[in-house]
Amino acid sequence: MKKYIQKWQTLIYETLQKIIPHSGEPLSITPEFIIAEIPPRPELGDIAFPMFLFAKPFKQAPKQIAEKVAGVLAQTPDGNAEASGPYVNVKLNRESVCREVIEEIIKKQTGYGEVTELEGHKIMVEFSCPNTNKPLHLGHLRNDAIGQSISNILKANGAGVKKVNLINDRGIHICKSMLAYRKFGLGKTPGEMNMKPDHFVGNYYVAFSSWAKDDPKAEEQARTMLKAWENGDKEVLELWKRMNRWAIDGINETYKRTGISFDSCYYESKTYMSGREEVLRGLKEKIFYKKEDGSIWADLTAKGLDHKVLLRDDGTSLYITQDIGTAIQRHNDWPFDRMIYVVASEQNYHFQVLFHILKLLKKSWAEHLYHLSYGMVNLLHGKMKSREGTVVDADNLFEELTLLAEKEIKQRERDTKIDNIRETSERIALGALNYFLLATTPGKDMVFIPEESISFTGNTGPYLQYTGARISSILRKYDERRDAFKNAEVVYKLLTVDEEWEIVKLLLSFPEQLILAGKELNPSYITMYLYELTKHFSRYYHDNPVLHNDDSHLVVTRIELLKAIRIVLKRGFDLLNIPFLEKM
RNA sequence: GGGCAAUUAGCUCAGUUGGAUAGAGCGCAAGCCUCCGGAGCUUGAGGUCGCAGGUUCAAAUCCUGCAUUGCUCACCA
Numbered sequence: 096m097k098k099y100i101q102k103w104q105t106l107i108y109e110t111l112q113k114i115i116p117h118s119g120e121p122l123s124i125t126p127e128f129i130i131a132e133i134p135p136r137p138e139l140g141d142i143a144f145p146m147f148l149f150a151k152p153f154k155q156a157p158k159q160i161a162e163k164v165a166g167v168l169a170q171t172p173d174g175n176a177e178a179s180g181p182y183v184n185v186k187l188n189r190e191s192v193c194r195e196v197i198e199e200i201i202k203k204q205t206g207y208g209e210v211t212e213l214e215g216h217k218i219m220v221e222f223s224c225p226n227t228n229k230p231l232h233l234g235h236l237r238n239d240a241i242g243q244s245i246s247n248i249l250k251a252n253g254a255g256v257k258k259v260n261l262i263n264d265r266g267i268h269i270c271k272s273m274l275a276y277r278k279f280g281l282g283k284t285p286g287e288m289n290m291k292p293d294h295f296v297g298n299y300y301v302a303f304s305s306w307a308k309d310d311p312k313a314e315e316q317a318r319t320m321l322k323a324w325e326n327g328d329k330e331v332l333e334l335w336k337r338m339n340r341w342a343i344d345g346i347n348e349t350y351k352r353t354g355i356s357f358d359s360c361y362y363e364s365k366t367y368m369s370g371r372e373e374v375l376r377g378l379k380e381k382i383f384y385k386k387e388d389g390s391i392w393a394d395l396t397a398k399g400l401d402h403k404v405l406l407r408d409d410g411t412s413l414y415i416t417q418d419i420g421t422a423i424q425r426h427n428d429w430p431f432d433r434m435i436y437v438v439a440s441e442q443n444y445h446f447q448v449l450f451h452i453l454k455l456l457k458k459s460w461a462e463h464l465y466h467l468s469y470g471m472v473n474l475l476h477g478k479m480k481s482r483e484g485t486v487v488d489a490d491n492l493f494e495e496l497t498l499l500a501e502k503e504i505k506q507r508e509r510d511t512k513i514d515n516i517r518e519t520s521e522r523i524a525l526g527a528l529n530y531f532l533l534a535t536t537p538g539k540d541m542v543f544i545p546e547e548s549i550s551f552t553g554n555t556g557p558y559l560q561y562t563g564a565r566i567s568s569i570l571r572k573y574d575e576r577r578d579a580f581k582n583a584e585v586v587y588k589l590l591t592v593d594e595e596w597e598i599v600k601l602l603l604s605f606p607e608q609l610i611l612a613g614k615e616l617n618p619s620y621i622t623m624y625l626y627e628l629t630k631h632f633s634r635y636y637h638d639n640p641v642l643h644n645d646d647s648h649l650v651v652t653r654i655e656l657l658k659a660i661r662i663v664l665k666r667g668f669d670l671l672n673i674p675f676l677e678k679m
Numbered sequence: 680g681g682g683c684a685a686u687u688a689g690c691u692c693a694g695u696u697g698g699a700u701a702g703a704g705c706g707c708a709a710g711c712c713u714c715c716g717g718a719g720c721u722u723g724a725g726g727u728c729g730c731a732g733g734u735u736c737a738a739a740u741c742c743u744g745c746a747u748u749g750c751u752c753a754c755c756a
Contacts, residue, residue: 130696130698132698132699134699135699135700136699136700139699143698143699145698145699147698147736147737150736151736157736179699180699181698181699182698182699224756226756263756266755266756267755267756268755268756318754388754390754399682400682400752401681401682401752404753404754405754406754407754408754409754411754413753413754413755413756414755414756415756439750440683440684440749440750440751441749441750441751442750442751442756443682443683443684443750443751444682444683444750444751444752445751445756447682447683468684470684470685470749470750471749471750473749475690475691478749503718504718506718507716507718509716509718512716534691534692534693535691535692535693536692536693538684538685539684539685539692540684540685540749540750541691541692542690542691542692544690544691544705547690547691547704547705550704550705550718551718552704552705552718552719553703553704553705554691554692554703554704554705555704555705557718558704558718558719560718561716561718561719562718562719564716564718565715565716565718565719568715568716569715569716572715573715611695615695619692619693620695623693623703626703626704627703630703633719633720634719634720634721636715636719637714637717637719637720637721638720640714640715641715642715643714643715678716679718
């Protein structure tokens with residue numbers, strides 16, 4: 096669409112130049128600054144140009160200016176202009192636009208969703224970052240969905256993207272589940288208990304909490320264990336390795352199920368030391384200071400921030416210590432132009448502090464670090480609170496959604512027409528989940544409603560998947576009857592239905608939405624776009640038969656349109672990690 | 680108490696750099712199957728855009744104040 100808007104901006108600009116009244120002032124802008132809009136109702140036209148801005152220099156009412164401009168541009172090879180109050184509304188030449196767009200999409204296939212906006216940029220994206228003391232929950236699912244999708248979107252914008260995970264495998268919280276296991280675990284294994292191993296580990300983290308409630312010594316023992324861990328205590332390390340393996344194996348299973356992957360994986364246990372060294376170096380260079388008790392601090396009050404502790408008085412590391420080390424190591428490993436941290440908004444302050452500390456440490460790249468902050472995921476009946484046991488476990492939720500999808504399939508009596516019901520249900524569940532999590536702007540808190548997400552009607556992932564399956568079904572039928580259309584030709588002039596035109600305009604704007612989504616780091620531009628596209632398609636094919644037409648030229652032309660829609664849908668689904676289903 | 684953010688229909692969410700009558704979905708009400716898959720389509724009701732000022736041709740959008748809610752200011756991560 097941009098291409099056509101630019102063309103018309105120039106045409107409007109040239110026309111305005113011609114009609115400047117003698118008493119008026121010359122135009123002080125260039126064509127690209129002429130405001131172009133999409134009219135509120137399609138029957139008004141395809142592009143709208145408000146004339147308000149020219150009223151002052153022309154010393155004329157916007158309405159009069161619009162009429163004059165439209166008079167000059169009423170009939171052109173590129174389309175027609177007409178005045179509507181203070182607006183000049185343009186209707187594009189449908190036939191030529193239809194041809195250009197549909198042919199381009201079919202020629203490029205899914206490459207149609209590739210733009211060069213960020214070519215040459217190296218962008219590292221960190222997301223997920225699980226703790227190895229418990230399984231993933233709903234909050235992680237939003238994190239994963241955003242991280243994965245943003246990476247896809249940046250890649251489609253031409254950037255070199257490296258997806259990285261950071262395994263939170265050290266620290267006092269890890270010691271807590273270890274302690275509880277040592278105390279209550281009796282050497283059992285997840286295999287013996289027939290449990291998913293990360294859930295097995297998570298149970299001991301819960302066990303620690305209830306133990307610590309009655310026994311004040313529990314917290315102290317955890318601190319002692321952390322010290323032992325950092326000092327390389329053999330028995331502690333042995334236990335740590337064993338339990339970490341369980342947790343990570345389980346978490347990887349969830350990633351696999353939900354289509355999440357990484358290019359490389361960092362471990363806090365391997366980076367915290369370099370963070371500590373960096374802090375000590377900073378101390379030596381008097382960037383930081385030491386308190387009497389031996390703890391090391393940064394004074395950030397000059398920046399309007401607080402004082403921040405970087406190393407405990409017993410010398411052990413904190414969250415921020417290892418974050419410093421990790422950032423430095425990453426930039427050494429893969430010198431990025433930008434680094435995006437996908438982390439919940441509750442850590443906004445932490446990242447302000449982290450980025451500033453890295454600047455204090457004179458890391459020139461620190462200003463290219465960006466915290467992509469996403470809001471909390473709440474439930475309809477309130478917040479998720481681990482203490483109240485209302486945390487939604489990722490695996491359980493996914494299973495719940497899968498079963499709901501399976502039930503729907505059976506209810507619709509589609510089970511005989513689908514090859515693998517379980518697999519299809521899982522793919523619908525994933526589509527439902529990712530669509531729902533990505534449809535809300537990342538920065539905002541959101542309410543997750545499982546039943547609504549899996550609903551097969553309305554603005555949901557499954558509805559999108561259904562539409563994709565319907566298109567696929569029509570194209571399959573066309574293939575089967577191909578011989579009947581041997582002599583038919585594609586004639587774009589035949590696409591005269593308004594709904595066809597709306598769809599073509601949408602196809603035209605896909606690359607622009609992709610650029611926007613990349614610029615704003617916001618996948619919801621894609622979810623909104625895909626919903627618009629599927630809604631228009633549903634309306635269209637409800638009233639306009641594709642295959643059941645006497646005119647075989649019309650059939651093959653509409654088939655071209657459907658192929659183009661399918662390509663764009665597929666590409667859009669890929670960006671959001673929503674599986675495309677041929678049948679469902 | 681300080682900082683950051685949010686507030687749009689009963690509920691969940693859109694609303695580009697200020698621009699034509701503020702939009703979807705769910706739910707509610709009423710319709711549509713001799714039709715490529717009815718998981719669909721059509722129509723309707725439902726809004727003082729948190730409140731009060733200001734900026735201007737024009738404000739949900741920009742500015743100021745207030746209210747409410749969330750997050751945060753830990754030797755947790």
